Amino acid sequence: MDAEPRSARIVRACALGGAGLLMAGCASMPTHGEIRSVQGSQGVDSQVRVFGVPPADKAGPAEIVKGFLEAMTSDDPQLETARKYLTEDASNSWKPGSTVTVLKSGLGRSPVAGEKDPDEPRWKVTGEKLATVDERSAYQPETGGGKYEWVLQLVQENKQWRIANPPKSLVLSESDFQRIYMPVNKYYFAGSALVADPVYVRQRADPDSRMDPTTQTVQSLLSGPSNWLGPVVESSFPTGTELREGTKSLSYDGQNTLRVPLNEKAENVTQPQCKKMATQLLYSVKDLTGSRLDQVELLRSDGKSSLCSVNDSMAGTIAGRPKAPEYQYFVDNEKRLVRMKLDSASEDQQPKPEPVPGPLSTPVPFSVGSAAVTYDERRAAVVSEDGHGLYVVPMSGVGPMPQVPVVTSKGAKAEALTAPSWDAAGDLWVADQDPQHPGLWRVPGGVGTPEKVQVAGLNDRKITSLKASADGVRIALLLEETGGRKSLWVGRIERPDAKANAESVSVRELRPAAPQMADVTAMSWAPRGRLLVVGRESRGVVQARYMLADGSMVAASLPGATGLVAVAVAVSEEEAKPKPVVGYSKEDGIVWLPPGAQWRTVAAGGRAPVYPG
Structure with missing residues (x-):
């Protein structure tokens, strides 16, 4: 050999x-x-x-x-x-x-x-x-x-x-x-939400097309979504839209504007559609350069006259991104759901937990074990400490605590309901770990009749944790394998109104999201379609790493993550004020990692940290 x-x-x-x-x-x-x-x-x-x-x-x-x-x-x-x-x-x-x-x-x-x-x-x-x-x-x-x-x-x-x-x-x-090669995200729409579709392009000019990385990315965007994501997203570009013939390089002008000439297939689009096209393009290329991209302008096939343009602010509105959260939430040592205002966090000022408003601020008939908060921070979904009941509670007003859970489990405490998760559409997700009645459940709008969701390829593995993506088309599942090892998988959520024409909501085509990890402890979705994963590689120590959702590579790691058993990241893409990563350590309680700083304890008695989602 x-x-x-x-x-x-x-x-x-x-x-x-x-x-x-x-x-x-x-x-x-x-x-x-x-x-x-x-x-x-x-x-x-x-x-x-x-x-x-x-x-x-x-x-x-x-x-x-x-x-x-x-x-x-x-x-x-x-x-x-x-x-x-x-x-x-x-x-x-x-x-x-x-x-x-x-x-x-x-x-x-x-x-x-x-x-x-x-x-x-x-x-x-x-x-x-x-x-x-x-x-x-x-x-x-x-x-x-x-x-x-x-x-x-x-x-x-x-x-x-x-x-x-x-x-x-x-x-x-x-x-x-x-x-x-280098990873890039191209973006497509699922309803009003913009969805990251990760692909790889050459770091330099492609040997075949001679296109630079930016042009390769735009060409990949125009060719349509990946086969895995294709059934649940759509492109605003008309079928057959391509770059103007002969385009090999795209560059920024002095006003940080990228001008992209298209062929005649894009000539007759309406302005709203054109702006959605430009929004897809702006988000797809904005991370490819060290210089700031403020605007994208689409040009007609003559390469000169304008079809439309969008700036960064306009694209953010069209993309329907989740707003930056006001609070971070966790379960305190009295087993109540509490919150901390993010604006109060600083190096020299300790944020103070406060009870969430609404019925949960008063004594409730059960202890809270885990929770999830909607993206608008108006409702909470809480699971009782014994894991037997999931309740949806408004975080406003002074009404009574709901008496009837929306989902119940008969499993033992360690084999009952997982922590819940909301998606941006307002649907609520939870899994039942009961060996006699296992399953993934979805509560439409958080108030509808719970629906059991078919998960293709789950086999005999148990869902021990889950997190729906903000865009509502993917769900991360922590699965317990034979022997107790836990691995992370991402599935595609197919809905009745999706292009797949599914009769009911289902999760399809599970694929490994952290194949490098021998065992996964915790995970959370992060901005730009990434995942923050806590786990260990084979014969390695526990660490927290940002992973690309296609399972392809490690993007970055966090310091000092050995003791983490839970983690939460704000999926808001507000770059001016990034929010701290939040974790739970059995030794230190709730810990925060602000950008450019070190971990610090903010609530010694807390657990189960979450951001909205």
């Missing part, structure tokens, strides 16, 4: 320039882009540019195979160096496009057994599949631990060994994938 670390190959390729074999542009210093963690084994800056080495004259089959696999990781236009390892026919027909097979580590390669130096040798390429990136640039984690295998057929062409059957996709190690 011949497998060489990718870091050695990259360093060697760049070092060739210093040895007199000049490779123009082998590496360049990045001038923009977000800071992202990379694997220590990668051994190079994630922004290093890599160009392949063409095949040497009279190179043997082993050298051809090795050189081709390395050239697939290069930044060459049209992957021209990789194509030099192929036969003429294979080079002309090879179209890996945007599809990628991602492996956990480098590829192994070896001659096919029993075929030592035949006239047309075959080499087997193998690896452990981590994920695939499909034709719509969407990342799909491998759930079955599948093995990758491809047999390369080598033939003599003009007395040189060449490959006749290259893989149908690019094949990259995880470290190479993170070096070459």
Whole structure:
């Protein structure tokens, strides 16, 4: 088996320039882009540019195979160096496009057994599949631990060994994938809510289209949502809308405006529809640059006249984003639901808990175990400490406490109702852990008749925690696997009025949201469709990390999270006043992590922290 670390190959390729074999542009210093963690084994800056080495004259089959696999990781236009390892026919027909097979580590390669130096040798390429990136640039984690295998057929062409059957996709190690690609969100509408659809684009110009990252993102947006999200969202762009022919680069002008020329399919849209189109586009590209994006203008197919424009403030109104919360909520040591005003939090001022208004401010006939608050902060859903009843209570007025729960459970305390969750549409979600009657329940509007929700692919796993996304089309489920291990999955919520034409609300296509974690303790949705996950990697310690909801990568980690057993994040995207991350530690109670600061205890006796949602 011949497998060489990718870091050695990259360093060697760049070092060739210093040895007199000049490779123009082998590496360049990045001038923009977000800071992202990379694997220590990668051994190079994630922004290093890599160009392949063409095949040497009279190179043997082993050298051809090795050189081709390395050239697939290069930044060459049209992957021209990789194509030099192929036969003429294979080079002309090879179209890996945007599809990628991602492996956990480098590829192994070896001659096919029993075929030592035949006239047309075959080499087997193998690896452990981590994920695939499909034709719509969407990342799909491998759930079955599948093995990758491809047999390369080598033939003599003009007395040189060449490959006749290259893989149908690019094949990259995880470290190479993170070096070459970057995650972006493109946005679509579900009703009035804007939904993040994560995809991957090349960090530099795409080898095939020669488009820069911004233009790649816009093109991906226009091509439509990912296959996973497609059944529950829609695009405001008319079918067939594309960038004006020949557009390879989009840039900002001196007024921080991005102008995007479209083809004739977008010529006759109404102004409201056009502004929704521009809103989708603005949110899709605003995180791609270090400079501020204040406005997007859509242009007609002549590339000059304007269709419409939206600024950041207007787009925020059209997008229907949840407003910034006024309070953070938790259950205090007297087992009451209380709140703390966020504006009162500062480094030198301790926020003070106060009872929530309404019936919950007076003595109630049960102790509160967990709670959820609507996004408008007008109602609370509370679960009794024994887990047997879920009550919906107004947080205003002086009326009596509701006597009848909206959902009940007969399970024991540890096997009864989970903490509830609201979505932005006002629907209430809760799971029953009773082994005799397990299930996921939805209460329409928080007042309707509870509906049991079918969860496809749940099998015999138990839902121990849940959190509906603010956009109402995804739900994060913490599932207890065989042996007690807990893993995090995200499902798509399909409603009767969704494009899927479902007869009742259901959760479909569960996919792993934190496959890197061996065991997950807690989770919360975060801005831009991310998840904050508390858990541990295999043979690792407990930590809190922001994860992309497609399960693709770790975005960032939080300090000192070892003792956390619960966590909450405000999903508001108000950048001017970011809210603290809130956690629950058995040793310290309710703790806050303000932006740029360290954890601090704000309520020693509290537990079950939540933000609205």
